[in-house]
Amino acid sequence: MRYQPIYDIAELCVRHNLKEVVLCPGSRCAPLTLAFARHPGLNTRTFTDERSAAFIALGIAQATASPVIVVCTSGTAVYNLAPAIAEACFSQTPLIVISADRPAEWIAQHDGQTIFQREIFGKHVKKYFELPQDYEHPDSEWAVNRIVNEAINLSIQLPAGPVHINAPFREPLYPKPEQTIRFSTDVRVIREQASLPGLTVDQRSKISSAWPGFNNILIVAGQQTPDPVTTHALSEFQKKHDVPIVHDIISNLHEVDGTLQHSDLFLGQAADNLKEMLRPDLLITFGQSLISKNLKLFLRKYPARSHWHIQPSGPVTDTFQNLSDVFYTSPHAFLQFVTSMETSATFEGQKQKNYYKLWEVEERRTMRVLQEFFTQPELSELSMVKILIEHLPDNVNLHLANSMSVRYANFIGLTANRKGIHVFSNRGTSGIDGSTSTAVGHSLVSRRPNFLITGDLAFFYDRNAFWHNYELSNLRILLLNNHGGLIFDVLEGPSSIPEAKEYFITRQALTARKLCEEFGFDYIRPDHTRKLKNSFLEFTEGGGSAKVMEFESDTSRNKHMLEQLKTKIKDSYEL
Numbered sequence: 015m016r017y018q019p020i021y022d023i024a025e026l027c028v029r030h031n032l033k034e035v036v037l038c039p040g041s042r043c044a045p046l047t048l049a050f051a052r053h054p055g056l057n058t059r060t061f062t063d064e065r066s067a068a069f070i071a072l073g074i075a076q077a078t079a080s081p082v083i084v085v086c087t088s089g090t091a092v093y094n095l096a097p098a099i100a101e102a103c104f105s106q107t108p109l110i111v112i113s114a115d116r117p118a119e120w121i122a123q124h125d126g127q128t129i130f131q132r133e134i135f136g137k138h139v140k141k142y143f144e145l146p147q148d149y150e151h152p153d154s155e156w157a158v159n160r161i162v163n164e165a166i167n168l169s170i171q172l173p174a175g176p177v178h179i180n181a182p183f184r185e186p187l188y189p190k191p192e193q194t195i196r197f198s199t200d201v202r203v204i205r206e207q208a209s210l211p212g213l214t215v216d217q218r219s220k221i222s223s224a225w226p227g228f229n230n231i232l233i234v235a236g237q238q239t240p241d242p243v244t245t246h247a248l249s250e251f252q253k254k255h256d257v258p259i260v261h262d263i264i265s266n267l268h269e270v271d272g273t274l275q276h277s278d279l280f281l282g283q284a285a286d287n288l289k290e291m292l293r294p295d296l297l298i299t300f301g302q303s304l305i306s307k308n309l310k311l312f313l314r315k316y317p318a319r320s321h322w323h324i325q326p327s328g329p330v331t332d333t334f335q336n337l338s339d340v341f342y343t344s345p346h347a348f349l350q351f352v353t354s355m356e357t358s359a360t361f362e363g364q365k366q367k368n369y370y371k372l373w374e375v376e377e378r379r380t381m382r383v384l385q386e387f388f389t390q391p392e393l394s395e396l397s398m399v400k401i402l403i404e405h406l407p408d409n410v411n412l413h414l415a416n417s418m419s420v421r422y423a424n425f426i427g428l429t430a431n432r433k434g435i436h437v438f439s440n441r442g443t444s445g446i447d448g449s450t451s452t453a454v455g456h457s458l459v460s461r462r463p464n465f466l467i468t469g470d471l472a473f474f475y476d477r478n479a480f481w482h483n484y485e486l487s488n489l490r491i492l493l494l495n496n497h498g499g500l501i502f503d504v505l506e507g508p509s510s511i512p513e514a515k516e517y518f519i520t521r522q523a524l525t526a527r528k529l530c531e532e533f534g535f536d537y538i539r540p541d542h543t544r545k546l547k548n549s550f551l552e553f554t555e556g557g558g559s560a561k562v563m564e565f566e567s568d569t570s571r572n573k574h575m576l577e578q579l580k581t582k583i584k585d586s587y588e589l
């Protein structure tokens with residue numbers, strides 16, 4: 015068969031233990047579509063909108079912790095994968111993107127559905143690969159096998175990420191009806207024997223000699239996928255050292271007792287002299303981006319004497335502009351080592367204890383204000399997010415869209431007794447274009463219930479997330495419909511200019527009722543405050559079809575509530 019090396023890509027993927035394939039319709043990609051669809055070892059699903067398809071693939075890759083193959087036809091179809099590829103790049107999610115193409119001599123020759131596909135995703139893929147365009151020669155067979163092996167291995171090499179294989183196909187693209195697609199039994203697999211770097215002797219000695227010289231050590235964790243190994247290592251560290259551990263809801267570290275999750279709220283209101291006292295001497299960071307702008311600003315304005323960043327490999331960012339040391343190791347290896355070090359019961363040790371207490375006092379103060387704040391009966395988006403978080407069962411996925419949804423949830427946080435709640439958010443690029451599709455990707459492959467909190471622009475932008483033939487019975491969406499982008503009413507810059515409503519907040523009139531009818535979802539409107547509890551019980555209940563709970567309100571009410579909360583935190587310093 016002419017396309018045998020292409021059909022064998024499916025076999026190779028199976029031998030690399032890949033299971034999930036996202037296909038998009040088209041003719042040029044027929045050899046790939048048929049190979050993946052007919053291979054019994056793969057789960058294939060098809061989605062018409064490539065933008066949504068690629069975000070769904072991203073969600074599947076997150077849920078399965080394994081690379082997902084995405085196939086599309088030539089032309090603009092390829093460009094539509096770009097937003098999710100960019101998110102996968104910055105969130106370090108492995109995707110194997112295979113685009114079909116015309117042979118090189120037919121590009122830009124008015125032959126239809128062709129664009130310039132070579133290196134189309136630029137730096138957003140770890141590597142661009144081009145398959146040979148004629149498959150008959152044995153070298154081509156070898157090249158296809160070698161390239162796909164390399165692409166799969168590269169996608170999972172840390173930092174993981176997307177790779178792009180462009181595959182030019184010459185017609186005929188389809189087998190004849192009497193032809194059967196078979197997969198070779200001797201497909202070669204090149205396996206990379208990866209290992210996580212531990213700490214070297216030199217690194218250990220640097221850490222143990224420098225550590226006692228710091229009084230105010232602070233740990234800040236950015237976004238991370240849920241990882242019980244890091245959670246455990248941090249819990250053990252916490253028992254031994256009086257080091258404040260600050261993180262966001264997307265750091266997935268809430269199960270570590272005694273961490274600090276409300277720094278965004280109190281650092282936004284704290285006076286300069288308090289911030290000076292909170293300034294770290296040694297800042298230790300790991301994970302990816304932070305949601306909290308106030309935390310970022312604080313760490314830039316009050317820089318630590320040293321900033322150590324821990325990551326297994328890859329390019330390093332200098333988010334707080336004072337990075338001093340990078341330890342290429344895993345956070346858990348680093349934490350295990352510093353946990354094993356002896357703590358000093360000296361005056362210096364007491365100083366660290368006092369520093370820890372200082373952060374703890376701020377965290378407790380903010381939690382008290384929050385508790386009191388939510389005793390008022392007035393409903394807002396923030397209180398809806400709080401109620402949902404309280405009603406979440408254990409062992410669910412919580413997906414947070416950009417932009418206010420992830421911030422609201424971060425203001426509220428999760429307590430350590432909430433077990434098995436995994437938090438996801440497209441914060442690699444913070445786009446509003448694929449939050450729903452990413453959550454849908456999780457729903458398709460995960461048995462866990464998936465709860466998405468989203469604003470209306472993000473929700474209606476990405477409604478093709480639902481436009482396919484697959485069941486979404488484990489999906490629950492809390493839609494915070496303020497008929498525009500509240501974030502632009504909250505941000506100081508855009509909110510105060512005359513164009514704010516029209517061009518920034520961007521008013522829109524839709525509600526989700528008709529969409530729910532169209533897709534057969536249950537639609538819940540929590541209209542009556544008295545019946546709120548029942549609405550949430552109905553919403554969080556398992557089984558049935560997907561459910562959307564729509565809370566409609568206006569931007570000014572929510573803006574007012576947020577301002578009130580900030581004022582209350584500020585006032586708490588004056589009591």
Ligand SMILES: Cc1ncc(C[n+]2csc(CCOP(=O)(O)OP(=O)(O)O)c2C)c(N)n1
Nearest residue numbers: 417418445446469470471472498499500501
């Ligand atoms: C693809 C993309 N386009 C534009 C933006 C800029 N942006 C950030 S937040 C936002 C508004 C989001 O509105 P909504 O989903 O209603 O959420 P809310 O701000 O009300 O929470 C926009 C347009 C973006 N992040 N991504």
